[in-house]
Amino acid sequence: MADSTRRGNASRSRLKPIQDPLDSVGFVSKGDRKLLDHKSQELYFDKIVERYLSFCAHHSKDLDAAWASLPTSSSSDVTKNPPGSTTSPKQRGPSATDELSKILLSLRKLREALLATASTTPISFSQRVHIFSIRLSILAQHPPSYFPSLRYLIENLHSPSHPLSVSELKEFTSYLILDYACRQDDMVAAFDLRARARLKHAFKSETIDRALGALMHDNWIVFWRVRNNVDSYMRAVMNLAVDRIRRHALKAVGSAYLGVDAKWILEGCTGDRDWTWEQLVEREGIGWLKEGDKVIIKKPRPKTEKNPEPAKENGQLRVSHS
Template sequence: MQRKGGRAPAGHLSRLKPVEHDPLAEYGLPSKGEKRLLSPKVQEAYYAKITERYLAFCTAAGDRDELQRQFARLAITDQRNPKPSSASDDFSNQVYLFSIRLGILASSYETYYPSLLYLLRRQPPNPRSRRPGTSPAPPSLPPPQQSQSQPQPHTPHLTTAPQPRAVPLTTVEQADLAAYLILDTACRRGDLAGAYAQRAAHGLRDRHVDAVLRALAADNWAAWRRARRQADLYRATLMEGAERRVRAHALRAIGRAYLTVGVRWVEGQLGMAWDGLREGFGVGWEVEEGGAADGEEEGGKVVVRRVKGK
């Protein structure tokens, strides 16, 4: 029943559900005139809300494997890469680090790769990266002074605003970022030579990274799996970029070395179910169903190659 004039009773308005408000969607883009995010306090509050949701997301996942599956299902559809600000402080470092690690877990190189390069390029050079036997570059000589009798060219008086100095990362943070970059280069980009060059340029001494590079250089699936088990969540996610290549090489090695193998043995060695191997890698080996009779393991055996009679 409506009142005179077409207005609904006041009780009708009270039964409306409150509008759900997302504090992260409240702000627009600075390029569109949004000014509130230029305030350092607002930036810190915004970042705190993001980390709060991130921790809740990780807690809800439960274990490491489920967390990786949850991140694998994420899809970033709106990629915005604003130009990095010239201001550098501890807070901005932490924001960049958070963006890098979250982008790695989401397998979004568009997110983590630019920030990774930006943070590493603004760090002071590592003295260990200089080749032995070389000396630092000599200081440049000052320009020659003109004599007082020569007329001095008129130059306008230019002043530049002082640039804020970059706050360096900790040694651990810098080593982690260098390791991420090397693993990304070797695994996702498939550039093993470039990864070794970056290792030398950053002076990185990391036994796990060395083990990954050695496994890739030798196409050693067993060493690769060992390094994968020893990796933390970020490094393990970066290593996924080369997982298929190394597993495919292991399949080819089995095909050259065996005539018949057990289905369960193949699954255990390659860390994948037989159906996944057939669908994902086009494995056409014949499977003979059977139990544990004649010494064969349960689940049947795979006939890799048949010996042709003379």
């Protein structure tokens, strides 16, 4: 009887789901105390980094699509409302959305713990966590994760006693300026931050200057050129403005031309050679007519000939003599 009981317990034990290490801790704000000591924080961060590397390896064939898998709605924050599992029976392992959401959620738990233990946690470790979190969150285009972390890193974790390197300070200041300009469409904040960074840190960036100038003057051609010549992190932040820039470009073209080359519209207005005319029509609801390689924006009105009215002199018809 005892052997039977042991076998039954062993069977139930084998069937018990294994808990994900990233789910083993909760939020400090909700009473969980597992991340309140530095050693536990380091171990948990190692698990997050390991999961990130696994994510990149698993989706290496189309990593860009994996990064773009999160919901894009401004009201969607996967670190507060994680999406339900989207793993299909044919799929090996969790979906990109599930895995990316879990990594971002875990980083939020760790950042909250670091804030709660700021007086005892080494600043160098907090800097490392925030730098990792910002870069990952930018690639995932998840502003709720990277924007507050950017401000905290630059305004609190960077100090005379624990400075970021010159290249790191320039990098993360650039991201914050671009976020104000591209995502938030707040050019005043973007220019103000650039001015303060110039004064305080001797910040200089031709790329940032050109991007801000393009946005201020609605110069979509320069904007696309800048965007196509920056690294993946800056491009990801600038991508948050592409819908606005594309629509402005189409509106400007529509008001200025009767007809143009289709290829010019696809590349010039979208900044991306991968767009097709059908995709652009569906996305923007364009009603222009495409005839071969040309796009007819407006058809010129047919000219109507008017019979000239006979000239009059002093109320009388003026007759010319030949």
